[in-house]
Each structure stands twice: as C-alpha cells, then as structure tokens.
Amino acid sequence: MRRKMYATAMTAMLVTGTLMGLAVPAAERDGVTLHGDSTYDSIEKITDEDLTLKIMLAIRDGDTIKAPEELAAVQDLEALTGINLEWEVIKASDWSMKTNLMFASGEMPDIIIAVNGQGQIDYEEYGVSQELVIPLDDYITEELMPNYYSRIQAEESDPTISLVASDGKTYSIGYLVGQYICEEGHYFINRDWxxxxxxxDPTTIEELTEVLRKFKEAYPDYVPYEMGLDAGAYYDLKYVLPMFGIPNSDKWLYIDEDKKVQFAPVQQGFRDCVEWLSECYAEGLLDPECLSQDGNTLQTKLSEGNVGFFTAWRLKAMGWDDGVAANSECILPPSVDGKGAYMDRYLELARPCAFITATNEHVEESIRLLDAMMDTEMQADLYYGPQNPTEGTGWVYDEENGKINTVTVSDVTVKNQIDCNTQFFAPGDYISENYNLSEQRLEKIDYCQMYDEAGVINTYSSQYFAMSGLTADVLADFSLIETDIDNAVSEAVADFVAHGVTDDSWDSFVSKFDGMNIDQYVSTYQEAIDGMDLE
Known part of the structure; x- marks a missing residue:
C-alpha cells in the first residue's frame, strides 16, 4: 500500500471559490482558440482531411449529461485533432437491444465506448468469433498511442493483461482508475450505539450476534443489521459469506490458498452462513425487507441512518453524510472462529472500454483520437468537468504541488462532462504523479490497508477467472449455467432465511446442482487457473 505518499498531497485539498471563478483569457494553441483553461499539450493534429468519425457511447441510466458535441472539451478535441465527431449516446437499459440491432444490421459506428457496466461489448463473440470489432495489438504503440502506451509501461506489471481474449489478442483500449485498493466492500458498525x-467491537460471529441483540433491545425502532439478500453491490449475501470463510465472488466460485477452484454454494461455510441469517431474521435482527429489497432501497435507508451494522464500499461521498456516515466506523469483519474472515482480493486491472469496428476505414486516426482523449487535461475535463469550473464539478491545479484536485462548485441537473462513461486510463503510478487523491479515496485506501494487514483478504482473486481465455462458445454455455446457479441460490437462500435450514432442505438445495454440469464448470476454470502459474 502507498498510503503515506499521499499525506503531503492532501494539505491543500480544500480549494476556495477564488481559485475556481477567476476570469482568465481563453487559451490558444496552434491557431486554435480553446474554450477554457486547459491547453491539452499532448494533443496534436491528426488529419487535414475532412474526416468524421462516429462514436457510440454507453452511459449509466441515472446520468443526465450535455450532448457530447456541446461540451467545450469535445469541441476543443475536434479543433486540435482535425476530426469531426458524431455521437450516439445510449442509456444502459437500452444498450443490449441497440447493440444487437447494430451488429445484426452491419451499420456500425467507427468507435464504441462502453465501460463500467453502462454497456458491454462481448469481445469473445463480436471480436474473436464474428470479427466485428478488430484486434488492436498492432496499434498500441509508442508512436500511435504515446499516452496509453507510456502509462502501461510505467507500471510494475501490465494492468491490461485482463483485456486479452482467448485468441491471445486484445480487442479494446482499457479503462482504469487506479486507487491502490485491494478490497471492494467493508464492514461498518454504529460507533455511537x-x-x-x-x-x-465484535471479532466473532457469536459476539456480533450479541451486539445485534443489544442494538435491538436498546433501539427497537431501528435496524440492527441492514442488508438485502439480492441487493447487489456490497450489500448482499456475498458480503455475509466472508465471515464464514467463503470469499465474495460473483461467479459463486473462488480460488483457495492451494490454488484450487471451489464451488461456494455447497460448502459448509455457506450453510453456516444462511443458518445464521435465518436465526437473525427470526429474532428481528435483520431488516424485515431483506428478503426482497434492492440496492436503491437499501442505500436510501443508509442515507437516513439508524442502522447498526452494514457493509459498503466506503462512507464518504456516498450521499450518506446525514445518515450512516455521521456515526459509523469501519471494523474488521467478524468471523466464525475470530481468526479472520476470508474476503476476495481486488486487483486493479483495466476493463474493456473503447472498441474499433471492422467497418472503420480510418483505424490509425481513430486510435490516435482515443489517445488524445487520454491527454491528462483532456481526460480530466471529460471525466470530472472543466478546469477551474464556475458551476457543477471540475478540477483545479493545486497551488502547492501542481497536481490535480477534483472540486465541486455547485449541484447541477445536467452534467458538464461525460463522467465515468468516458475513455479514462489512469493506473496507480500515473494517478500518484498527477492527482491529489480525494478525501474519500484516501478513506478507502485506509480501509484496504487495515484489511490487508489483518490478513482477512485471500491470495488469489476471483478476477483471474476473467483472464481464463475461454472461448465465446464456452463462455456462452457457462453463462447459462451461471444463470441457473443464481436462480437456484436466490430462491433457496430466501427460503432458508425465512423458514430455516434442515438437513432435508439443505440436501435438496445441493441436489439442484447435480444437473447443471457443475463439475465441468469447475474443472474448466481449474485447468485455466493451473495454466496461469499464479504465485
């Protein structure tokens, strides 16, 4: 962990309005009058031709942003590169339908930008199998992508290895916001109570149960343990399981310390977990709506407070300042024997972001454009908002160390940036050199350091499954298996929690997996893990 290196960088994090509202003449570069204070020093003219590239952009359902062509940074990007851009912005809920129709029709944009769950492109299917998006290995060079290439090379290990497909090729430009974290979810308790x-602080499940009982007795109108079995994110069953020795993995698979792939739902720890939840539910220690509530409902409750124990990504900048963030603290997860929980390690690896389609007739220009979007000032403008903003969000240069501070001037209805939907690549070393980490990111680093030093995080991350190099056909088959597993687990666990667990009901649950080809599912991933030579 690199917590200490940020201490001095935080001395000037509170930026006053006088730094943000100054009237500064517009910058000018290469005969181009820019809209704001950013000069985008690494961006160069790409073409003198009359070239227009079409970009399909996925955004989150909850995002309301200006049309990209109206953003000052995008207009500056066009002026400096000489490339005109036409944007098609698609909400996440429409993404699957729109992209399926697009690929089926053959009428494709030149570039697709889809990241962060807003939208996804299956590069095994559309790259390896159908060849509708192209491999980019030959274009990721120092000459064509100096920003992207240099940031990869500066890291001790390649953060883009996660992007390699089953044929050994890379079909996307990566997205990464380095944070020096090693775990996603953490455990919080109401310190005031x-x-x-x-x-x-409880260290064992038995002690935690007693604490929850004390909460219920003292505060009968409030919730001792706030969670939702299928609430997703960091609030559901997957973040109860680590207290019983089962890491929080999305595939219901995990890699143990002997590098063996284990199927979580049939483990004794899984049964112990749902039995404990059933006991808590029967005693009124859980939110009575935990069987069905979704993540949005749960987060609203956290924003209101009056909760004793819960799991979450962090406390700050979550909209909970008047709720749980006001009286809660992070603690180590209690465990069955008090010797430590078993959480899944998070690896800071790139996710697929930008793709170039097979109908694109200007691949080199497109590659250079994507790299221009990763100019330090440009990607900050596109992600956070303009430099020295007068409203909304943006960023400023720190007067003491020259690094970037992100700032919020005011709340706005329509964002003046593409936000986390944009092409953004900032590995750890690059982040530490160019940014002062925000207070909430330092908070997250502290939590991760505490957990890592306590030894409650496993060695082999479940993210290695995504690097298994399985073909599109195998992944398609496994996707069906995973859906069946999810459905079986969701139905059974809700019943277990509501009505208890017996030997017969447990055996019936385990037998559901007999016809799902679980042995092949596990052995295929085991073979892939064996071939990775993990250390």
Whole structure:
C-alpha cells in the first residue's frame, strides 16, 4: 500500500471559490482558440482531411449529461485533432437491444465506448468469433498511442493483461482508475450505539450476534443489521459469506490458498452462513425487507441512518453524510472462529472500454483520437468537468504541488462532462504523479490497508477467472449455467432465511446442482487457473 505518499498531497485539498471563478483569457494553441483553461499539450493534429468519425457511447441510466458535441472539451478535441465527431449516446437499459440491432444490421459506428457496466461489448463473440470489432495489438504503440502506451509501461506489471481474449489478442483500449485498493466492500458498525451501550467491537460471529441483540433491545425502532439478500453491490449475501470463510465472488466460485477452484454454494461455510441469517431474521435482527429489497432501497435507508451494522464500499461521498456516515466506523469483519474472515482480493486491472469496428476505414486516426482523449487535461475535463469550473464539478491545479484536485462548485441537473462513461486510463503510478487523491479515496485506501494487514483478504482473486481465455462458445454455455446457479441460490437462500435450514432442505438445495454440469464448470476454470502459474 502507498498510503503515506499521499499525506503531503492532501494539505491543500480544500480549494476556495477564488481559485475556481477567476476570469482568465481563453487559451490558444496552434491557431486554435480553446474554450477554457486547459491547453491539452499532448494533443496534436491528426488529419487535414475532412474526416468524421462516429462514436457510440454507453452511459449509466441515472446520468443526465450535455450532448457530447456541446461540451467545450469535445469541441476543443475536434479543433486540435482535425476530426469531426458524431455521437450516439445510449442509456444502459437500452444498450443490449441497440447493440444487437447494430451488429445484426452491419451499420456500425467507427468507435464504441462502453465501460463500467453502462454497456458491454462481448469481445469473445463480436471480436474473436464474428470479427466485428478488430484486434488492436498492432496499434498500441509508442508512436500511435504515446499516452496509453507510456502509462502501461510505467507500471510494475501490465494492468491490461485482463483485456486479452482467448485468441491471445486484445480487442479494446482499457479503462482504469487506479486507487491502490485491494478490497471492494467493508464492514461498518454504529460507533455511537456502541459507545452508548459500552460495547467492544465484535471479532466473532457469536459476539456480533450479541451486539445485534443489544442494538435491538436498546433501539427497537431501528435496524440492527441492514442488508438485502439480492441487493447487489456490497450489500448482499456475498458480503455475509466472508465471515464464514467463503470469499465474495460473483461467479459463486473462488480460488483457495492451494490454488484450487471451489464451488461456494455447497460448502459448509455457506450453510453456516444462511443458518445464521435465518436465526437473525427470526429474532428481528435483520431488516424485515431483506428478503426482497434492492440496492436503491437499501442505500436510501443508509442515507437516513439508524442502522447498526452494514457493509459498503466506503462512507464518504456516498450521499450518506446525514445518515450512516455521521456515526459509523469501519471494523474488521467478524468471523466464525475470530481468526479472520476470508474476503476476495481486488486487483486493479483495466476493463474493456473503447472498441474499433471492422467497418472503420480510418483505424490509425481513430486510435490516435482515443489517445488524445487520454491527454491528462483532456481526460480530466471529460471525466470530472472543466478546469477551474464556475458551476457543477471540475478540477483545479493545486497551488502547492501542481497536481490535480477534483472540486465541486455547485449541484447541477445536467452534467458538464461525460463522467465515468468516458475513455479514462489512469493506473496507480500515473494517478500518484498527477492527482491529489480525494478525501474519500484516501478513506478507502485506509480501509484496504487495515484489511490487508489483518490478513482477512485471500491470495488469489476471483478476477483471474476473467483472464481464463475461454472461448465465446464456452463462455456462452457457462453463462447459462451461471444463470441457473443464481436462480437456484436466490430462491433457496430466501427460503432458508425465512423458514430455516434442515438437513432435508439443505440436501435438496445441493441436489439442484447435480444437473447443471457443475463439475465441468469447475474443472474448466481449474485447468485455466493451473495454466496461469499464479504465485
């Protein structure tokens, strides 16, 4: 962990409005009058031809942004590169239908930008199998992509290895916001309640149960343990399981310390977990809506507070300042034997972001355009908002160390940036050299450091499954298996929690997997893991 290197960088994080509202003459470069204070020093003219590239952009359902062509940074990008851009912006809920129709019709854009769950492109299917998006290995060079290439080379290990397809080729430009973290979810307890009741932090499941009982007795109108079995993110069953020795993996698979792939739902720890949840539910220690509530409902409750124990990504900048963030603290996860939980390690690896389609007749120009979007000032403008903003969000240069501070001037209805939907590549070393990490990111680093030092995080991340190099056909078959597993787990766990677990009901649950080809599912991933030579 590199927590200490940020200490001095945070001395000037509180930026006053006088830094953000100054009237500064527009910058000028190469005969181009720019809209704001950013000069985008690494961006060069790409073409003198009358070239227009079409970009399909996925955004989150909850995002309301200006049309990209109206953004000052995009207009500056066009002026400096000489490339005109036409944008098609698609909400996440429409993404699958729109992209399926697009690929089926053959009428494709030149570039697709889809990241962060807003939208996804299956590069095994559309790259390896159908060849509708092209491999980019030959274009990721120092000459064509100096920003992207240099950031990859600066890291001790290649953060883009996660992008390699089953044929050994790379079909996307990566997205990464380096944060020096090693775990996604953390455990929080109401410190005010603990102090009022004179309680010590629980280290075992037995102690946690007693704490929850004390919460219920002292605060009968509130929720001792806030969670939702299928709430997703960091609030569901997957973040109860680590307390019982089962890492929080999305595939219901994990890699143990002997590098063996394990199927979580049939483990004894899984049964112990749902039995404990059933006991808590029967005693009124869980939110009575935990069987069905979704993540949005749960987050609203966290924003209101009055919760004793819960799991989350972090506390700050989550909209919970008047809720759980005001009285909660991160603790180590309790465990069955008190020797430590078993959480899944998070690896800071790139995710697929930008793709170039097979109908694109200007591949080199497109590649250079994507690299221009990763100019330090340009990607900051596109992600956070303009430099020295007068409204909304943006960023400023720190007067003391010259690094970037992100700032919020005011709340706005329509964002003046593409936000996390844009092409953004900032590995850890690059982040530390160019950004002062925000208070909430330092908070997250502290939590991860505490968990890592306590030894509650496993060695072999479940993210290695995504690097297994399985073909599109195999992944398609496994996707069906995973859907069946999800459905079986969701149905059974809700029943277990509501009505209890017996030997017969448990055996019936386990037998559901007999016809799902689980042995092949596990052995295929085991073979892939064996071939990775993990250390």
């Amino acid at each position: 603990m102090n009022e009741l004179g309680l010590e």
